[in-house]
Amino acid sequence: MSGGVAQYVGLTWDHPRGRAALEAAIPFAAEGGADLRWEVHSLEGFESAPLEQLAERYDLIVLDHPHLGDALASGCLQPMESVMGDAYLADLAVRAVGPSLDAYRLGGSTWALPLDAATQVSARRADLVDVDPRTWDDVVELSRRVPVALSLSGPHAYLTFASVCRSLGAPLSDGVAAELVDHDRGAGARPALRTRGPRAPNATDGQNPIALLERMTSGDDIAYIPLVYGYVGYADRRLQRPVSFGASPVGPTGSSVRRSAVPGSR
Structure with missing residues (x-):
């Protein structure tokens, strides 16, 4: 927190599909009183970097659903229910593409929100x-x-x-x-x-x-x-x-x- 402004650093993967929309949303975060910046790592890092280590350095992380088992074992993520609220998740479940939101549900909680969907x-x-x-x-x-x-x-x-x-x-x-x-x-x-x-x-x-x-x-x-x-x-x-x-x-x-x-x- 600096001068009453909440500061956050996020990590995504270095490709327009991974970063463009997030960078475009930075002004909206500023309107809400948050100072947000994004750092990037390679696709290989996105696919294999240990979440527990990344969570020590970043407030927001773009991840893939196969990481959830490790994330729960280490306790490094907060459930979205406590961050966004049940009402928001219920609305998102209706609007999400296919089972893309379900892909991030494990152990009775939702651990991430879908940015896009791919197969x-x-x-x-x-x-x-x-x-x-x-x-x-x-x-x-x-x-x-x-x-x-x-x-x-x-x-x-x-x-x-x-x-x-x-x-x-x-x-x-x-x-x-x-x-x-x-x-x-x-x-x-x-x-x-x-x-x-x-x-x-x-x-x-x-x-x-x-x-x-x-x-x-x-x-x-x-x-x-x-x-x-x-x-x-x-x-x-x-x-x-x-x-x-x-x-x-x-x-x-x-x-x-x-x-x-x-x-x-x-």
Whole structure:
């Protein structure tokens, strides 16, 4: 508190989608008597930095829902019920996209508010690939003709595996079962995860979704990504090489990833 003005420092991730709206809202915070500034860290930091350590330095944190287990274990977050009030949360639940608010509820409390919602989609360069592959077999066939990349950096290898299993009719367990996924049915995801093909682009395994989409819109060595978090700015038709986002591939029964996708802060 300085001169009667409450001072807050927030942390978000360094991308227009992570910071632009928050920075634009700073004048509104000032009107309410708060001095607010935002600092940024990388997408990798957003995905992996320990919340307990960040909470020691920042008043507000933009986080993703998989962090909630660690947050509750360390007690580093305040429930939104005590900060915003039950009436506000009830109103937000009506206006939020899909289950995006529910994604931040755990242990009977709400620990964050959704800034946006995202799930995995396919990304296609329409000038290099005419139509979206419908099935994973179609993706494998496409990879023989054009460069197809997978999103496998950091947590995205697990997220891709989980989504492929879901599309093949083998969703992951809720953590109670002895196995994460049935061994034989989980093995069915391997062909899709090995979708490399003779024209596979180099060094994509270490690139996060933003880096993959940046590469996709700046050159021609990635024509298609079957599962990647969508960032709408890369579909801007003013770009020289815009991306077309579409449905994710389905399994042999026609099961789509989207049915079980949980929105998060992407």
